[in-house]
Amino acid sequence: MKIKLILTYTLIVLLWIPMTAQNSGPDYVKNTLTSAGVFNTPTYSFTTAYDAYQVADNINGLFIDALDYGGNPTKVFCWYGVPENLQAGEKAPAVVLVHGGGGTAFPDWVKQWTDRGYIAIAIAHEGQLPGEKDPWYPTWEYSGPRRAGFFRDADNAIGEQWFYHAVADAILANSLLRSFPEVDADQIGINGISWGGILTNVITGIDDRFKFSIPVYGCGYLDESPKYSVDMALNSQAELDFYFANWEPSLYIPNQKLPVFYVNGNNDKQFAMNIATPTYNLISSEKYLRIEHLMAHSTAAGYAPEEIYDFADYMTNNGDAPLSISVDDVTGNTVTASYQGQAKSAVLYYTTYVGNWEQGSYTWLEAPVNLNTTSNEITADIPNGTKYFYINVTSTEDFMYSSPMEEFIQEVAQTGDAIDVHIQAEENTTYSSGAITMTGIGSVPGYDTTFEVNITVTPNGDFTTYPSAVIVSGTSDNNGTSSSKSWAISDDGLNQASGDRVFVGDQKFSATIDNAALGTITGTSGLTSANFNIDTFKAITIVNGHNVGDRFTFSADGSADYELGRFSGEASKEVDLLATTATSKVESFTIKNGSEASNDKWAVQNIIVQVTVDLQTLGLSKGDPLKSESFRLFPNPASSQITFNMPIQSAKILDITGKVVKTYTSETKSLNVSDLESGIYFLKGVSTEGKIITKKFIKGL
Known part of the structure; x- marks a missing residue:
């Protein structure tokens, strides 16, 4: 059995690495900001012009005089709040709040902190003023730059880029807080959400005066994000060059020395777990993690977890340490x-x-x-x-x-492994009348191989009365919780957001599921259709589409109906088909309403098909190497040595600028990298079979 940290990467092409780079990297950025004066106390002024947008009397508008942009002075609007019970002469800990893309300085966010005894300053780092968002917040003559997509201004001079100004604004806010007599200058943290989380990871690698850091959602390795990797396809070569050399957050994380509490969801669109995990693993200082199941992505959802404030109390008020797992x-x-x-x-x-x-x-x-x-x-x-x-x-x-x-990474068994393949509908889809095909994807333990399992779903019922009835997906459960891949039968094929997309008793609709078959096999491990066997339909998950008491039945391979009883208020229920039928194999089954009551409403969320992958034909036994051609490098980050799962005959290591820093010419399965400085590197090698290998890795402390 092997287990590894999630810091292995897909093969990448080094087209974006510049051949030469001068005046770049975290030190260059920090020196530039230092020369611009961000570590000095800025001038500022309170304002009452936007009191109409106050949420409490203890939260007031404030302008910070920030860096020039386009040759003109800029002022950053902030909401500044102090705890209501803070007495004259007393000090309190503080926090800088950095909003996400499309957001602004939110006074409600400030109030979350002041209500808990903290001074808070929320900066509007895209030149915004308080007001209605239509389609953007108001700006004025002293506004700095707005975010230009995904670093679409990174080919400008550094002082003309939005990200530079956003980093500067947060550091200036820290410098300002430290000058206020009511602020405990040794107890100032930073909390950023989404793009603010990206910024926070960079800011804390530059400004070492912060006591603690709480990035939410935002992380590093953005080129691997399912969202931002698409956005980056629009960038010019010059923009990519500057980003990877200067703004990629993973460049700055090794410089952080402060405690970090990272918060994210396990299904985030922008900051998926494949980039969130290596970001967290790269942190070498004291750290804690909170991954919420199906966490929403918003400012309000981002500051909602109470663990955020408990962590801040631990850092500033000698509270209890968070759990570390x-x-x-x-x-x-x-x-x-x-x-x-x-x-x-x-x-x-x-x-x-x-x-x-x-x-x-x-x-x-x-x-x-x-x-x-x-x-x-x-x-x-x-x-x-x-x-x-x-x-x-x-x-x-x-x-x-x-x-x-x-x-x-599961060990390869000699005879085979049983794999459960989950099959759902296409998201928010109206299917045509008649039989439809749904597909699930399985992966083979220990192999870089995936495979499809196709099933046929045939709706049936009173199509004379309801000739427009079709299968649609996207129904909700009885609590209104969206299950976008759940599916059921609609009597009219319309109203995809309404509750009629369910099996309804008085309409007597049902559906037969059969013809489970192997589909496309992908990967280069040598597995073919001869290694796969479709064992059985194993389970089905039903979503309650009405209220309480809804019930359903099914018949297996033409059997009499199995009465599965009523929901007891559950949002969903998984039915073990094999246990219910007391058989070892179900080749087809029909699901239907449990009575003719019109309030029996529900939908199908998931169907599980069990597949056995027989590996004996490959001649493997326990302990044999995995027949996988995927090159793996570990550990990552590495402190002294990197090891490979297959030998290479030669290799070069390149730094972030594309400069070759080490060369190896002998066949080996490991390399000594102890003399490399901390940072991001690329291994470019040739396997013993003559294949080109490219891997990104982190050299840690």
Whole structure:
């Protein structure tokens, strides 16, 4: 069994690396900002012009005189708040608030902090003034630059780029806070959301005066983001060159020395777990993690977790330390983890497929764990087919913290492995009448191989009365929670956002699911269709589409109906088809309403097909090397040595500017990198089979 941190990367092309680079990198940026005076106390002025947008009397408007832009002076609007009960002569800890893209300085966010005893300053770092957003917030003659897409202004001089000014504005806010008599200058933190989180990771690698850092969503390795990698395709070569040499957050994280609390969701569109995890792993200082299941992406959702303020109290008021969770070992399919602190519950989240990490292309599932509160140990069985997993632990104070996500590489069995393939509808789709095909993707443990399983869904019912009836996806459960890939039958094929997209008793609709078949196999591991066997339909998850008491039935392979009873208020229910039928194989089944009551409404969220992958024909036995041609480099980050899963005959290491810093000419499976400075590097090598290999890695401390 092998387990590795999520810091392996897809093969990349070094087209964007400049051949030469001068005056670039974190030191260059810091020196430029220092020369511009951001570490000096700026001039400022309070304003009452925007009191109409106040949310409390203790939160007031303030302008900071910021850096010139386009040869003209700029002023940054801020909301500045102090705790209502702060007495004259008293000091309080403080925090700089850095908003996300499309946002502004939000007084409600300031109030979240002042209500908890903190002084807070929220900066409007895109030149905004308070007012209605239509389609953008008001600006004025002293506004600085706005964000230009994904660094679309990075070919300008550094002083004419938005990101430079946004970094400068936050550092100026810190410098200003330190001059106020009511602020405890040794207790100033920073909290950024989304793009503000990106900025926070850069700012704290430059300004070492901050006491703590709380980036939410925003992280590094943005070129690997399913969202920003698409945006970056629009960048010019010059823009990419400057970004990777100067603004990529992972350049700055190794410079951070302060405690960090990183907050994200496990399904974020911009900051997916494939880039959030390596960002967190790159932090070498004291750190804590919170990964919320299906966390929404917004300013309000970003400042909602109470753990944020508990962490700040820990840093400034000698509060209790947050829980720290680490995965210690994986033996077979059993993971062992430990934690520091007092816990009352825990859960393992896992996913069997992630695709390219695009939001909605993967599903996180829960698995139980064994929590020993005496030994502070957690053990859990990792479900078959798991690709990635992490553990969430809830403290006795109801605060939730997480272990970093891990990739699970399952040992190759001699005879084969059973894999559960989850099949859902296409998101928010109206299917044509008649039989339709739905597809699920499975991955083979230990191999860079994925495969499709196709099933046929045939709706049937009273199509004379309802000739327009079709299958549609996107229905919601009885609590109004969207399940965009759930599907059911609509009597008119319309109203895709309404509740008629369900099996309804008085319409007597049903659907038959059969013809599970192997589809396309991708990968280069040597597996063919001869290695795959479709075992059985295994389970189905039903979403309650009405209220309480809805019921449903199914018949398997032409059997009599199995009455599955009523929902008891649950939003969803998983039915084990094999356990219910007391058989080992279900080749087809029909689902239908449980009665003719018109309020029996529900939809299908997930169908599981079990597939066995037989590896014996490849001649493998336990302990043999995996027949995978995917080149892996570990550990990543590395402190002294990098090791490979296959030998290379020669290699070069390039720094972020494209300069060759080390050359190797002998066949090896490891390289000594202890003499490299901390930062991002690229290994460009040739395998013993003559294939070109390119990998990005981090040299840590």
